[in-house]
Amino acid sequence: MSQDLLHRFSFRTAPIRGQWVRLDGVLDEMLLRQDYPSAVRVLLAEMMAAVSLMADGIKFKGAVALQSRGSGPVTTALAECRDQKLLRGIARWEGKIPEGHTQEAPAERPTIHYGELADLIGEGRMAITLTPTREKARDNEGGAPNLNSYQGVVSLESGSLAANLEAYFANSEQLPTRLFFAFSRNTITGLLLQRLPTPDNATEVEREHQDVLWQEIDILASTLRPGELAELPVETLLRRLFHEHPLTLQPGRALSFSCTCSRERAERMLQALPKEEILELLETQGMVDVTCEVCGARYEYDRLHTHLIYEPGEPPIH
Numbered sequence: 001m002s003q004d005l006l007h008r009f010s011f012r013t014a015p016i017r018g019q020w021v022r023l024d025g026v027l028d029e030m031l032l033r034q035d036y037p038s039a040v041r042v043l044l045a046e047m048m049a050a051v052s053l054m055a056d057g058i059k060f061k062g063a064v065a066l067q068s069r070g071s072g073p074v075t076t077a078l079a080e081c082r083d084q085k086l087l088r089g090i091a092r093w094e095g096k097i098p099e100g101h102t103q104e105a106p107a108e109r110p111t112i113h114y115g116e117l118a119d120l121i122g123e124g125r126m127a128i129t130l131t132p133t134r135e136k137a138r139d140n141e142g143g144a145p146n147l148n149s150y151q152g153v154v155s156l157e158s159g160s161l162a163a164n165l166e167a168y169f170a171n172s173e174q175l176p177t178r179l180f181f182a183f184s185r186n187t188i189t190g191l192l193l194q195r196l197p198t199p200d201n202a203t204e205v206e207r208e209h210q211d212v213l214w215q216e217i218d219i220l221a222s223t224l225r226p227g228e229l230a231e232l233p234v235e236t237l238l239r240r241l242f243h244e245h246p247l248t249l250q251p252g253r254a255l256s257f258s259c260t261c262s263r264e265r266a267e268r269m270l271q272a273l274p275k276e277e278i279l280e281l282l283e284t285q286g287m288v289d290v291t292c293e294v295c296g297a298r299y300e301y302d303r304l305h306t307h308l309i310y311e312p313g314e315p316p317i318h
């Protein structure tokens with residue numbers, strides 16, 4: 001059974017919030033469109049979990065995307081979360097991809113990791129893009145449309161996506177953050193912990209107290225093993241890690257795989273191409289196909305279909 005769910009939680013006695021996400025049906029959908037080497041699958045799964053977690057924390061309605069560009073065998077990887085619940089993603093690679101590493105601990109579910117991020121992406125970076133949707137942006141601006149998207153750059157200096165994103169949040173957003181991912185049996189689980197900004201009017205004592213609380217939570221979180229994260233239900237996991245710190249867990253929110261591409265859109269794209277080009281493709285390949293660049297879905301058109309696109313209502317002439 002698919003369980004694509006995100007839970008938000010907050011510590012009742014500390015200014016720290018968290019999110020937990022588990023995706024499996026979304027990953028199955030992704031693999032229907034494109035088969036990936038195991039290491040690429042894990043990377044893309046982590047990126048999907050990351051955008052789900054980031055999208056949950058933003059105030060506007062829109063899309064959060066994470067895209068890599070590098071000199072390594074994975075030339076690009078993209079994950080996007082729209083409206084906090086619709087996910088899509090794709091990766092492209094060239095040449096040989098190093099095998100994913102299996103990590104095993106006694107009595108725990110084995111997890112797969114891609115090893116070093118640099119082995120996949122090479123010299124590179126990731127862009128985080130936040131794109132507000134049209135209507136909402138207009139509401140927020142009181143009539144003035146503001147469609148500006150925000151772009152942040154994640155430098156890839158550490159071996160894992162989690163460590164690089166932690167550094168991004170700490171440096172670019174000034175939000176101390178811990179992030180964990182575990183991939184097992186084609187399921188990704190992600191956990192994010194973030195310290196909320198201390199109010200400006202907080203006293204020195206309050207500030208210090210909050211520092212101590214964050215350090216405590218950070219140390220407890222560091223004991224988390226990938227096998228536990230991959231396997232345990234969220235309630236059990238949080239109880240096991242933070243049993244001395246009361247927290248409130250929100251009900252889960254469902255996520256699903258969804259792309260904005262469609263057969264109709266692909267047809268409109270074909271219509272915009274020179275007819276001779278289509279005829280040549282039909283001649284050489286027997287059909288024309290359009291592959292979506294953000295989810296990998298393939299739309300195929302044979303001679304009859306392409307004829308109908310160009311001259312709807314008329315029978316094909318052979």
Ligand SMILES: [Zn+2]
Nearest residue numbers: 259261292295
């Ligand atoms: Zn698509």
